[in-house]
Amino acid sequence: MARLREWLRENRGFLLFLVGFLFFRTAIADWNPVPSASMRPTILEGDVVFVERVAYDWKLPLTDISLRRTGEPRRGDVVTFGSPRDGTRLIKRIVAVPGDTVELRGDRLILNGEPATYAPVEEVAETLVPGVAVRGLREIEQWGGQRRVVQFLPEVRARRDFGPVVVPADQFFMMGDNRDNSEDSRFIGFVPRRLIIGQAHRVLVSADITGRWAPRWDRFAAPLR
Known part of the structure; x- marks a missing residue:
């Protein structure tokens, strides 16, 4: 016991730092590596994103x-959350908020009866697995003054028709920007607000996980739109 007390006394500064660091990561801000392609082209595999945990709630x-609400999740926000199906941490975009009617027809978003508009950007070769690539079409999706590039x-086989459904109170409809390669609310259902971890604001660092972890310097500190 005496040795333990001596060890605690000698390492008090480090222990206080560790407690503060853990509190910061679990209560205020976090950073999350992204392993999947579901948010391409906004977020790439190998990106590490900064997540503001107190954007919506002090938990x-x-x-x-939730101890206190600090803000309201909005359409277009990129958020991390626990899957209502199995608790897996996911990152997607909020497409519809409580009270919205959301529908997809032929991969085109219809929100509250108003179709989004689309403008072509580019055609790319999208790698599904090493050695297998398919055609990817990137387009600017616009609705209600918001715009983002989706793919x-x-x-590939995908769920391109969905709904219409009305988003219940205190729940949200999430979708990946890589619309035909995303397990989102079309499959896992609405996401309760309590499962939202925080809002992702920008890429901190990035590495090409398929290219020997070469740094993607142009993505360092890049904002998410």
Whole structure:
């Protein structure tokens, strides 16, 4: 016991730093590596994104218990959350908020009866698995004054028709920007607000995980739009 007390005394500064660091990551801000392609082209595999945990709620650390609401999740926000199906941490975009009616027809978004508009950007070769690439179509999607680049993969099987459904109170409809390669609310259902971890604002660092982890310098500190 005496040795333990001596060790605690000698390492008090480090322990205080560790406690503060853990509190910061679990209560205020976090950074998350992204392993999947579901948010291409906005977020790439190998990006590490900065997540503001207090964007919407002050939560009791390591729980989903909200102590105070600090903001409201909005359409277009990129957020991290726990999957309502199995708790897996995911990152997607909020497409519809409580009270919205959301529908997809032929991969085209219809929100509250108003179709989004689309403008072609480019055609790319999208790698599904090493050695297998398909055609990817990137387009600017616009609705309600918001615009973002989304991607479609016409050569793969996907859920391109959905709804219409009305988003319940305190729940949200999430979608990946890589519309035909994303397990989102079309499959896992609405996401309760309590499962939202925080808002992702920008890429901190990035590395090409398929190219020997070469740094993507142009993505360092890049904002998410």
